[in-house]
């Protein structure tokens with residue numbers, strides 16, 4: 001296996017409809033800015049991961065596509081427009097067409113993700129049982145943040161509510177290990193606070209700082 005062998009597929013919804021459970025979490029910060037910051041920090045961590053050769057961002061949002069392309073990822077349209085798993089499958093097809101054999105799907109809501117932790121997870125998959133899909137469950141344990149497939153094995157994504165059980169039932173094996181910044185997906189304001197305790201990427205940290213400055217300025221003297 002080459003050192004930078006993995007292609008990581010990251011689907012991102014249009015910002016206006018993305019991360020709806022987070023709406024209003026940062027007063028004074030437009031919701032789309034927060035959703036963009038989460039995705040940009042996730043993509044930046046994937047690009048900085050020493051095990052990753054390519055990042056494919058599947059999105060119909062022009063701001064996400066521009067940010068991803070500017071950072072060094074390949075942005076492709078959200079084809080066929082049939083939801084998250086279809087977006088993962090499309091990204092996997094694009095990756096395969098570009099020679100990517102080791103494929104991973106990553107959710108775009110991991111603003112604390114550290115590149116070395118992603119590398120540890122991907123290297124553990126490569127060193128583990130051959131020919132098997134592996135997944136990393138989110139911090140609560142019911143969702144999935146990463147699904148990885150070795151060469152010749154279809155990604156076969158089953159993301160959505162209860163996806164950890166769905167991935168397990170489909171034959172994928174869970175990856176053990178602490179991996180706190182990888183498992184920390186952000187769906188709610190409480191998740192964002194938990195991610196902040198781990199250390200946020202620069203775009204999300206800046207958004208949090210804007211909200212904090214606004215709160216301070218609004219306090220009576």
Ligand SMILES: Nc1nc2c(ncn2[C@@H]2O[C@H](COP(=O)(O)OP(=O)(O)OP(=O)(O)O)[C@@H](O)[C@H]2O)c(=O)[nH]1
Pocket residue numbers: 011012013017018019020021022058059060078082083084087107108109187
């Ligand atoms: N390209 C694409 N990405 C999607 C789609 N649905 C979800 N995603 C992305 O998949 C990731 C995980 O999905 P969720 O955590 O459910 O995010 P979400 O749907 O934006 O959030 P909620 O509105 O709060 O459910 C997020 O980063 C989304 O942007 C889709 O139909 N197309």
Ligand SMILES: C=C(OP(=O)(O)O)C(=O)O
Pocket residue numbers: 084107138142143144145158159160161162163164185187
């Ligand atoms: C899409 C998923 O994310 P969430 O649970 O964050 O909606 C998932 O866990 O498969």
